[in-house]
Amino acid sequence: MLDLLSNPILVRILIRAAVVGAAVSLSSSVLGVTMVLRRMSMIGDGLAHAGFGALAMATLLGAGDLKTEVSIPIVMATAMVLLYISERGVLGGDAAVAVVSTGMMTAGVLIFSFTTGYTADMCSSLFGSASILTITNGDLVLSLLLAAAVVIIFAVFFNRIFAVTFDEKFCAAAGIRVWAYKMLTAALIAVTVVVGMKLIGSLMISALVVFPALSSMKLCRSFRAVTVTAGIISVCGFALGFILSCAYSLPAGASVVAVDIVLYVAICVVTAIIDKRRKMRAVDMQSPITAKNAENKG
Amino acid sequence: MALIKCENVSLGYEGEVVVKNVTLSVERGDYMFVIGENGGGKSTLIKGLLGLIRPVTGKIEYGDGISPHCGGIGYLPQRTDVQRDFPASVREVVMSGCVARSRGLFYSRADRERAHETMRRLGIHGIERRSYRELSGGQQQRVLLARALCAADKLLLLDEPVTGLDPFATAELYETVGELNREGITVIMVSHDIGALSAEAKTVLHIKTEPVFYGSRDDYMQSDVYKGIRGSKNF
Numbered sequence: 001m002l003d004l005l006s007n008p009i010l011v012r013i014l015i016r017a018a019v020v021g022a023a024v025s026l027s028s029s030v031l032g033v034t035m036v037l038r039r040m041s042m043i044g045d046g047l048a049h050a051g052f053g054a055l056a057m058a059t060l061l062g063a064g065d066l067k068t069e070v071s072i073p074i075v076m077a078t079a080m081v082l083l084y085i086s087e088r089g090v091l092g093g094d095a096a097v098a099v100v101s102t103g104m105m106t107a108g109v110l111i112f113s114f115t116t117g118y119t120a121d122m123c124s125s126l127f128g129s130a131s132i133l134t135i136t137n138g139d140l141v142l143s144l145l146l147a148a149a150v151v152i153i154f155a156v157f158f159n160r161i162f163a164v165t166f167d168e169k170f171c172a173a174a175g176i177r178v179w180a181y182k183m184l185t186a187a188l189i190a191v192t193v194v195v196g197m198k199l200i201g202s203l204m205i206s207a208l209v210v211f212p213a214l215s216s217m218k219l220c221r222s223f224r225a226v227t228v229t230a231g232i233i234s235v236c237g238f239a240l241g242f243i244l245s246c247a248y249s250l251p252a253g254a255s256v257v258a259v260d261i262v263l264y265v266a267i268c269v270v271t272a273i274i275d276k277r278r279k280m281r282a283v284d285m286q287s288p289i290t291a292k293n294a295e296n297k298g
Numbered sequence: 299m300a301l302i303k304c305e306n307v308s309l310g311y312e313g314e315v316v317v318k319n320v321t322l323s324v325e326r327g328d329y330m331f332v333i334g335e336n337g338g339g340k341s342t343l344i345k346g347l348l349g350l351i352r353p354v355t356g357k358i359e360y361g362d363g364i365s366p367h368c369g370g371i372g373y374l375p376q377r378t379d380v381q382r383d384f385p386a387s388v389r390e391v392v393m394s395g396c397v398a399r400s401r402g403l404f405y406s407r408a409d410r411e412r413a414h415e416t417m418r419r420l421g422i423h424g425i426e427r428r429s430y431r432e433l434s435g436g437q438q439q440r441v442l443l444a445r446a447l448c449a450a451d452k453l454l455l456l457d458e459p460v461t462g463l464d465p466f467a468t469a470e471l472y473e474t475v476g477e478l479n480r481e482g483i484t485v486i487m488v489s490h491d492i493g494a495l496s497a498e499a500k501t502v503l504h505i506k507t508e509p510v511f512y513g514s515r516d517d518y519m520q521s522d523v524y525k526g527i528r529g530s531k532n533f
Contacts, residue, residue, distance in 0.1 A: 038380060156403055163394040166384060169375035173348040173366070174398030174449055221429035222387035 014246065017132035017199065020139050021238050021252065023147035024196035028205070029212035029234030030150055031189050033227050034165045036213040043082055043186065045206040046097035048193045050078040052202040053104030055125045055194075056111035068139060071194045078104065079186035128201030128253025135198060143195050150188055154227065157181075162223050200253035208234065211260035215267045237263055299361040300325055301453055301484055302347060307356035309339070309346040315354055316342040319508045324453075324486060326362060329479045331499040331515070332488040338506045340488050344457055347486070348373060364453055372446035372454045376461065377438070383431045391430050391441050392417055395448025409448075416444045420474065436467025443474065453484045460494060472496045492527050 035041050054074035055067055063070040078100060086096040112122040124134065154161065164171045164181045172178050189209070196205045212234035213226075220226040241256030248255075300323040308318040317339035324330055334340045345351045346358060349366025364370040372395075395416075396409040417423040420440050425433070430441060439459055446454055456475065460468040476498035479485045487499070495502070495515070502518040504511040511523045518524050 037384060159394065159397055159403065159405060162386070162390060163397045166381065166386060166391065166394060167375065167378070169378075170373055170394075170445070170449075171397070172350060173371065173373040173375070175366075176397060217385050221385060221432075223385060223390050226385045 013132060013135070016137070016140050017135045017252065018239075018242055020135055020143040020195070021199050021242055021256065022235050023143035024192060024199065025208055025212075025234040025238035025256070026231050027147050027150040027188065027192045028196060028208040029216075029230040030154055030227055031185060031192060032209035032213035032234075033216070033223075033230050034161060034185060035189065035209055036217070037165050038168075040185070041206070041210050042094050042097045043079070043086075044189050044193070044209040046082060046101035047075055047079055047186075047190050048197070048202045048205045049101035050104040051075050051190075051193045051197045051205070052125050053106075053108035053111075054078070055197065055202075056108035056122075060111050060115055065136065065138065068142060068194055068198070072191055075190040075194050076187050079190045080183065083182060083186055124201070125197055126201055126203050128197075128199055128204065128251050132199070132252060139195065139198060142191075146188070146191050146195055150192075153184070153188070158224070158227075165223070200256060201251075204253050204257045207257040207260055208238075211257075211264045212237065215260075215264045218264075218267050218271050233263065234260070301328075301360065301362050301364050303359040303361065304346075305357055305359075307346065307358055308354045309342045309351060310354050311342075311351070313354070317346070317505065317507060320356070320505075321509070322503060322512060324484060326452075326484055327479070327482055329476075329485045329498055329500045330487070330503060331495055331501070332486060332503045332505060333492060333495065334490065334505040336490050340490070340505060341457075343505065344455065344488060347371070347455065362452065364450075370450055370453065372448075372450035374439075374442050374446045374454065374456045374459055376458050377442075381430070381438075386430045387426070388417075388422060388428055388430060388433070388441050389413070389426045392422075392444045392448055395445035398449035413444075413448055416447045419447070420444050434467065435463050436470055439463065439467070439471055440474065443471075447478075447483075451483065454478070454486070456485065456487045458489055459487065460489075460491075468494075472498065492524075 032041070032044070035044050051071060054071040057074055058067040058070035061070060082096055082100050085091050085100075090096070091099060108125075109122075129135070160171075160176060161181065163174075164176060164178055168178050192209075193202070193205050196208065200208060212230045215233050216226045216229035220229050237260045238256050241259035242252055244250065244259065245252045245255040302322075302324040304320050304322045307320045308315045309320070310316040320343065322330075332340060332343065342351070346353060347366070348371060349358075360366065360370065393405055393409065393413045396405055396413065400406060400409055414423065417426060420443060422437065422440050422444060425437065430438060433441065443454075443456075443459075446456075454475075459475075460471055463471065472494075475485055475487065476496065479498060487494075487496075489495075495518075499515050501513065502511060502515050503509055504518070504523055511518055511521055513521075
């Protein structure tokens with residue numbers, strides 16, 4: 001790894017990939033909190049699969065280097081369709097996701113097989129690039145724009161996002177356009193999924209939405225703290241996973257997700273132990289024997 | 299002047315009428331109990347009163363500065379699964395009631411004071427920093443009641459507020475709502491449970507696709523509708 005760092009071109013590629021990954025991790029986790037809490041995380045997963053199909057369509061359209069840019073509107077449109085059919089009750093919530101995501105996957109596979117010679121492309125959009133060389137400057141710009149948009153939107157609309165996440169009915173009655181906030185979340189997650197797909201892979205990108213959010217929900221008690229902590233956990237998890245992937249030449253996506261999973265399990269175990277101790281202490285305080293002991297000591 | 303006045307209102311979705319011929323008038327200081335079986339059109343009526351759906355026929359008028367959508371009605375919806383384990387502080391939840399009234403994106407000093415005052419009023423200022431998910435069902439409802447009060451201080455609309463509460467917490471919540479009503483807040487409480495007809499209620503609207511009774515609580519207790527339910531026991 002050290003001799004890698006002596007090559008300035010490689011260093012630039014490494015930094016570029018790291019920045020893209022960190023930006024995607026930050027956006028996915030911040031959006032992930034409201035997605036998980038509103039039981040929308042499967043939509044994130046569905047969109048990730050749709051991303052694969054979209055990428056194939058972009059390739060078919062001859063988008064060349066602009067594949068990511070062309071995929072984004074396709075996935076966004078899919079997001080709107082998904083929201084519409086699950087909202088309208090045409091199909092029950094997760095059936096809609098299953099239908100759309102498998103449909104887009106199938107389209108993707110078919111398109112890739114017709115346009116031969118894209119097997120490497122297909123593999124990398126499913127499982128993430130084995131090599132970070134494929135990350136372009138365009139990806140860098142997109143990911144930075146995305147992260148900036150997510151951070152600014154959350155900072156400005158934080159109170160409303162909380163209100164809508166916590167209780168849609170109440171907000172609708174208060175005249176807040178709940179629909180708009182849902183669309184906004186779905187649109188942002190669509191961009192996140194497409195931008196992150198190259199590095200992480202469309203089959204694993206939704207892990208970045210779910211795990212940091214779940215981890216921080218175990219740790220924090222307020223919505224604000226949960227959102228901020230999810231971002232921090234996600235970026236740290238990415239950094240660690242990325243370093244590991246470089247050191248042991250693993251695919252970046254899998255190692256980042258692995259770190260996120262390990263972090264989540266560790267946090268679950270630690271919080272469970274702390275909870276148990278706290279409960280035992282509470283029981284101890286109540287039991288007459290300890291009370292007596294305390295008296296004797298006193 | 300009446301806070302809400304319905305004249306021959308029919309409500310429904312896409313042309314299909316679910317509730318019809320509703321005529322009622324909610325006066326200031328009133329405590330109206332809306333009862334009906336599930337599927338009898340209670341939720342539709344609520345949506346209508348909140349201005350979420352437009353009447354198919356008839357007209358709903360609002361008075362005394364009340365208007366739906368602009369924080370005129372303090373709404374306490376039925377509890378949802380999403381909320382049960384939601385990581386939010388009590389303060390965050392109560393404050394979120396203010397989004398209904400303030401047009402700005404951030405909470406103002408007045409909003410904060412209002413939230414603080416409301417929490418004090420409902421006796422939850424001591425648990426301000428605790429997490430909503432750690433609270434008992436009764437405390438959670440109290441927090442949501444505080445949120446509704448932050449949104450509007452004249453009129454409360456409570457939808458099945460005691461579902462899932464133990465008898466003790468139920469009695470406490472009724473007590474609190476009764477107290478708020480005595481302090482001058484108008485209350486509309488919706489329930490499918492005749493046992494929930496609190497002694498504090500002043501008027502009763504019994505609805506079964508159309509009003510089968512509308513009048514004072516005392517008259518309702520004497521009515522055939524009430525006796526019919528009490529007799530059949532399977533309500």
